[in-house]
């Protein structure tokens with residue numbers, strides 16, 4: 001099938017999203033990642049807007065890029081000016097990009113209300129801005145802002161604006177659903193009318209306010225659009241732009257359009273996560289194709305079937321986009337979930353072994369008490385090993401005591417913990433302070449156990465989540481503590497539940513240390 005040009009605007013429209021901002025160095029790194037991904041155009045910013053974007057266009061010239069074209073973004077000239085004199089148009093040319101993209105008004109309402117000029121003047125400024133840019137830049141793209149709303153309000157005028165752009169010799173006219181209110185069924189009849197009047201190549205730029213940006217973009221491609229604009233992870237103004245992480249696999253795997261290579265597609269999840277990281281945002285777990293949950297199976301019926309054939313509950317093979325199948329364990333599990341996990345943990349377990357049913361019942365009982373194993377796979381592995389009697393005995397905790405004191409109103413509270421552990425025949429009694437009672441207990445346990453197992457000093461606590469379980473008992477409610485720990489190689493999750501928050505934390509901490517010891521012990525063979 002034909003080549004569809006991927007036009008990424010993460011660095012321009014993406015940064016119009018609340019909470020998203022990139023430094024110039026971040027923008028360069030993202031551009032390199034997008035180039036590796038096989039994106040054809042990167043809209044790097046609006047040089048007429050701020051010094052950071054001017055600097056991006058300078059710096060990007062020094063970066064080694066393989067194939068991507070760098071586009072600079074701006075608007076048609078201001079009214080009562082000329083393209084030569086317009087500061088915004090001058091900065092676009094001075095940025096020396098491969099491509100310039102400018103937006104102009106299509107909707108008569110915007111011409112009257114936002115620009116406050118006549119409809120005729122708007123046609124002139126679209127045409128002369130683009131014609132002038134075409135004399136100075138190799139490739140010029142025209143974003144017809146609010147095209148679908150404009151067409152619905154005044155089709156004749158909307159088409160005249162496109163004609164004004166086409167007459168200026170633009171390389172592509174992009175139909176924008178700027179307010180994101182268009183629904184997929186509206187795209188084909190409007191595009192058909194456009195194609196009857198306009199011969200230029202067409203593109204689509206959709207926003208996600210009706211949650212239809214990806215659907216509208218794919219529909220536009222089906223109707224003949226050859227360029228799709230979007231952003232990685234759907235970042236963008238208000239509810240975001242069309243998400244290229246969903247559009248790219250759909251184009252390639254489902255619509256058989258040439259856009260990126262198989263190897264580039266397999267890098268999609270990495271690019272998505274890197275860009276979340278650079279935006280300092282937590283990746284969206286349930287994001288289609290690239291999210292952690294995109295191929296995570298929880299229901300026992302699903303797990304049983306995917307083990308027979310993955311396609312029973314997976315719309316594509318996850319590795320095609322760099323993702324993996326995951327099996328979750330919860331009170332919705334069946335024996336298949338337990339067996340899948342056993343295989344993942346290298347534990348021999350037979351579906352007919354009564355211990356499989358015992359583990360399943362144990363899980364359901366514990367989840368009913370407030371445990372949650374989806375985010376605590378390490379605790380689940382320990383539970384399995386305990387049930388099978390294959391758990392090595394590393395240590396036992398004889399007891400602990402935690403003291404939290406605040407002696408004066410203006411004094412910081414102090415936390416101290418003492419623990420007594422037994423390893424082999426030896427008993428160790430230690431005390432430690434900490435920033436709060438849980439930290440003090442963590443420090444005391446590490447100090448006591450570290451004498452026997454120095455590798456526990458490598459364990460870092462990455463996340464600590466407390467959830468009060470709804471029992472309506474206020475501060476005496478049951479609490480669940482989920483801990484994410486890790487060392488230099490990997491991370492793992494553990495859980496504890498108790499009506500005492502220190503005890504719940506203690507259970508999760510102990511599971512975390514035990515998991516580390518088991519892993520190291522296994523690695524040593």
Ligand SMILES: CC(=O)SCCNC(=O)CCNC(=O)[C@H](O)C(C)(C)COP(=O)(O)OP(=O)(O)OC[C@H]1O[C@@H](n2cnc3c(N)ncnc32)[C@H](O)[C@@H]1OP(=O)(O)O
Nearest residue numbers: 046048049050075076077078079103104105114115145178
């Ligand atoms: C649909 C989109 O996403 S378009 C991109 C939107 N992105 C941004 O706005 C981010 C970057 N913007 C900026 O840095 C600033 O808004 C600037 C530098 C572009 C302009 O700043 P200012 O000159 O202070 O103007 P301000 O932002 O208040 O208002 C926008 C101006 O652009 C004009 N304008 C809006 N669209 C167009 C257009 N397509 N063609 C020409 N002028 C336009 C408005 O009429 C208004 O002009 P006026 O102040 O003379 O009435």
Ligand SMILES: CC(=O)C(=O)O
Nearest residue numbers: 103143145146176178
């Ligand atoms: C051009 C653009 O960003 C829009 O119309 O949404």
